[in-house]
Amino acid sequence: xxxxxxxxxxxxxxxxxxxxxxxxxxxxxxxxxxxxxxxxxxxxxxxxxxxxxxxxxxxxxxxxxxxxxxxxxxxxxxxxxxxxxxxxxxxxxxxxxxxxxxxxxxxxxxxxxxxxxxxxxxxxxxxxxxxxxxxxxxxxxxxxxxxxxxxxxxxxxxxxxxxxxxxxxxxxxxxxxxxxxxxxxxxxxxxxxxxxxxxxxxxxxxxxxxxxxxxxxxxxxxxxxxxxxxxxxxxxxxxxxxxxxxxxxxxxxxxxxxxxxxxxxxxxxxxxxxxxxxxxxxxxxxxxxxxxxxxxxxxxxxxxxxxxxxxxxxxxxxxxxxxxxxxxxxxxxxxxxxxxxxxxxxxxxxxxxx
Amino acid sequence: xxxxxxxxxxxxxxxxxxxxxxxxxxxxxxxxxxxxxxxxxxxxxxxxxxxxxxxxxxxxxxxxxxxxxxxxxxxxxxxxxxxxxxxxxxxxxxxxxxxxxxxxxxxxxxxxxxxxxxxxxxxxxxxxxxxxxxxxxxxxxxxxxxxxxxxxxxxxxxxxxxxxxxxxxxxxxxxxxxxxxxxxxxxxxxxxxxxxxxxxxxxxxxxxxxxxxxxxxxxxxxxxxxxxxxxxxxxxxxxxxxxxxxxxxxxxxxxxxxxxxxxxxxxxxxxxxxxxxxxxxxxxxxxxxxxxxxxxxxxxxxxxxxxxxxxxxxxxxxxxxxxxxxxxxxxxxxxxxxxxxxxxxxxxx
Numbered sequence: 001x002x003x004x005x006x007x008x009x010x011x012x013x014x015x016x017x018x019x020x021x022x023x024x025x026x027x028x029x030x031x032x033x034x035x036x037x038x039x040x041x042x043x044x045x046x047x048x049x050x051x052x053x054x055x056x057x058x059x060x061x062x063x064x065x066x067x068x069x070x071x072x073x074x075x076x077x078x079x080x081x082x083x084x085x086x087x088x089x090x091x092x093x094x095x096x097x098x099x100x101x102x103x104x105x106x107x108x109x110x111x112x113x114x115x116x117x118x119x120x121x122x123x124x125x126x127x128x129x130x131x132x133x134x135x136x137x138x139x140x141x142x143x144x145x146x147x148x149x150x151x152x153x154x155x156x157x158x159x160x161x162x163x164x165x166x167x168x169x170x171x172x173x174x175x176x177x178x179x180x181x182x183x184x185x186x187x188x189x190x191x192x193x194x195x196x197x198x199x200x201x202x203x204x205x206x207x208x209x210x211x212x213x214x215x216x217x218x219x220x221x222x223x224x225x226x227x228x229x230x231x232x233x234x235x236x237x238x239x240x241x242x243x244x245x246x247x248x249x250x251x252x253x254x255x256x257x258x259x260x261x262x263x264x265x266x267x268x269x270x271x272x273x274x275x276x277x278x279x280x281x282x283x284x285x286x287x288x289x290x291x292x293x294x295x296x297x298x299x300x301x302x303x304x305x306x307x308x309x310x311x312x313x314x315x316x317x318x319x320x321x322x323x324x325x326x327x328x329x330x331x332x333x334x335x336x337x338x339x340x341x342x343x344x345x346x347x348x349x350x351x352x353x354x
Numbered sequence: 355x356x357x358x359x360x361x362x363x364x365x366x367x368x369x370x371x372x373x374x375x376x377x378x379x380x381x382x383x384x385x386x387x388x389x390x391x392x393x394x395x396x397x398x399x400x401x402x403x404x405x406x407x408x409x410x411x412x413x414x415x416x417x418x419x420x421x422x423x424x425x426x427x428x429x430x431x432x433x434x435x436x437x438x439x440x441x442x443x444x445x446x447x448x449x450x451x452x453x454x455x456x457x458x459x460x461x462x463x464x465x466x467x468x469x470x471x472x473x474x475x476x477x478x479x480x481x482x483x484x485x486x487x488x489x490x491x492x493x494x495x496x497x498x499x500x501x502x503x504x505x506x507x508x509x510x511x512x513x514x515x516x517x518x519x520x521x522x523x524x525x526x527x528x529x530x531x532x533x534x535x536x537x538x539x540x541x542x543x544x545x546x547x548x549x550x551x552x553x554x555x556x557x558x559x560x561x562x563x564x565x566x567x568x569x570x571x572x573x574x575x576x577x578x579x580x581x582x583x584x585x586x587x588x589x590x591x592x593x594x595x596x597x598x599x600x601x602x603x604x605x606x607x608x609x610x611x612x613x614x615x616x617x618x619x620x621x622x623x624x625x626x627x628x629x630x631x632x633x634x635x636x637x638x639x640x641x642x643x644x645x646x647x648x649x650x651x652x653x654x655x656x657x658x659x660x661x662x663x664x665x666x667x668x669x670x671x672x673x674x675x676x677x678x679x680x681x682x683x684x685x686x687x688x689x690x691x692x693x694x695x696x697x698x699x700x701x702x703x
Contacts, residue, residue, distance in 0.1 A: 262544070263570055266594050274545060
């Protein structure tokens with residue numbers, strides 16, 4: 001058995017754009033995910049960050065097999081799952097569960113909490129006995145910090161944070177090996193966010209879960225994840241250990257993202273020279289050739305619009321798909337977090353950098 | 355300097371089937387020209403209702419509003435609808451949170467801008483159209499003239515928000531109220547929009563009120579910050595003061611519960627226990643007491659008022675703990691201690 005729970009290779013998902021009502025012909029495609037590869041190691045939390053439309057949610061749905069890939073392979077425990085269907089797929093779903101973004105629309109308002117959390121047991125014919133199922137559900141509720149006496153309540157009687165706890169309990173019901181959490185806290189208030197994040201890390205420690213954590217908030221990902229992948233326009237531009245990514249980013253896009261995050265510290269906010277990306281993300285229907293970031297990249301040179309960079313190890317950093325990766329000095333100039341570690345480690349050699 | 359907009363003791367209540375909602379319960383703040391006030395709070399803290407009420411957008415048969423909002427000698431709360439229409443979108447303008455639902459999907463962006471201009475200025479349609487083009491250019495939309503002919507759905511999220519800002523600026527407002535202007539946007543676009551607002555403010559000398567739940571955003575743009583909880587301002591002070599020596603346990607909780615991008619990675623976040631209170635059944639005494647780790651018996655009975663923090667100019671807080679106790683507690687918390695630990699070590703007074 002390998003150390004990887006999931007192995008994704010050259011995964012592609014294109015959504016066709018069609019024209020015509022009776023005779024539909026394909027006129028183009030939205031290249032939502034366009035050839036990404038990554039591994040998810042057992043017991044780790046892999047973060048996937050990126051902006052709207054970069055394909056991170058599509059990746060989550062492909063992992064969960066809620067979508068079928070256009071091409072490429074997804075291996076789960078060394079078994080190809082990219083194209084399975086029917087009863088095999090149903091079997092697979094017991095092993096992986098999803099936590100959704102919006103705790104309001106992801107719970108059926110007409111079912112009680114008990115029924116929502118207990119449904120997986122019925123669907124997978126694990127426990128059809130009402131009494132023992134009730135006991136299991138109440139244990140789960142206890143585990144995620146809900147009052148088991150609220151078994152018969154409806155979702156509308158709960159607050160946003162509590163609803164997200166219901167979503168977590170439902171995902172845990174079948175004791176899955178993999179949890180895919182798609183923006184699990186972005187709909188919650190700041191003071192509630194921390195509660196759910198703590199719950200997830202606690203459960204991971206207790207149950208040895210593997211989590212794929214998808215979010216747009218870089219500080220949340222830094223807190224939660226062991227490794228982080230950065231996506232841009234359907235491609236993976238950088239994958240690195242948490243520590244490495246945040247203190248030695250190599251891809252200019254990662255640098256720009258980190259630079260753009262507002263820091264809750266007025267002194268730091270004033271000290272950094274913020275690098276602001278111009279323009280918008282190009283359309284995934286017709287993405288730029290070669291390196292997709294070249295239209296907005298501050299470091300782009302001719303090579304960037306003629307040759308696609310491969311995701312390779314870069315000196316001093318993790319894997320990045322870039323011809324002209326950032327140096328520590330450049331990163332320190334833009335990102336306060338990097339500046340701190342950089343100035344302390346290289347203070348003697350280049351004091352002029354900050 | 356006399357403030358541009360001066361809100362004093364504003365109360366807003368809504369009559370609902372479940373009871374009386376005290377959305378805003380005695381809020382006072384002011385904005386000077388060229389300055390930015392940040393209002394921070396969670397959902398249901400009354401921050402949006404505060405701004406909407408200043409703009410006269412919460413008026414209705416079941417709403418009761420009291421207090422004053424003075425703008426250039428005129429009380430916006432007492433003003434008639436006709437008077438208010440003169441000011442709204444003209445001298446006091448607003449940017450809303452969700453640009454998609456705030457723009458009319460049936461009309462071209464240009465048409466909507468022209469409407470905003472012609473409502474307040476006697477200019478021809480052609481002149482207004484020209485001005486609209488300039489405005490879109492000002493907010494950094496490429497090929498602005500061509501874009502006037504487009505519909506909102508043809509704009510990206512960031513561009514829609516820019517169009518909204520252009521509309522708010524169309525009559526050179528003196529006060530700009532931005533209600534969560536970047537919440538629906540990605541970080542890189544958020545950075546663009548915040549920079550744009552700051553740049554325009556410097557050029558036009560507007561007073562800006564920025565309402566957000568994101569402490570990072572206010573740290574970057576605001577000169578002064580007001581923290582709202584359960585319809586009241588619980589702490590107010592200069593941006594640096596508020597981040598360096600916050601005095602309210604709720605502000606501490608907010609600062610401690612967000613994951614940081616800098617410094618060592620936190621082992622565990624320290625969440626604020628419980629959840630925001632109902633505005634119908636406001637907790638007795640200090641509204642924060644059910645969630646406050648430093649609560650004492652009498653805090654459940656006495657209602658604290660916003661009072662100046664001794665020896666700290668312009669900083670005020672509504673907390674019943676003694677100033678010394680607060681200082682000691684924050685010293686412990688900022689050194690990385692957990693609330694229970696700090697509580698055990700500092701005698702509460």
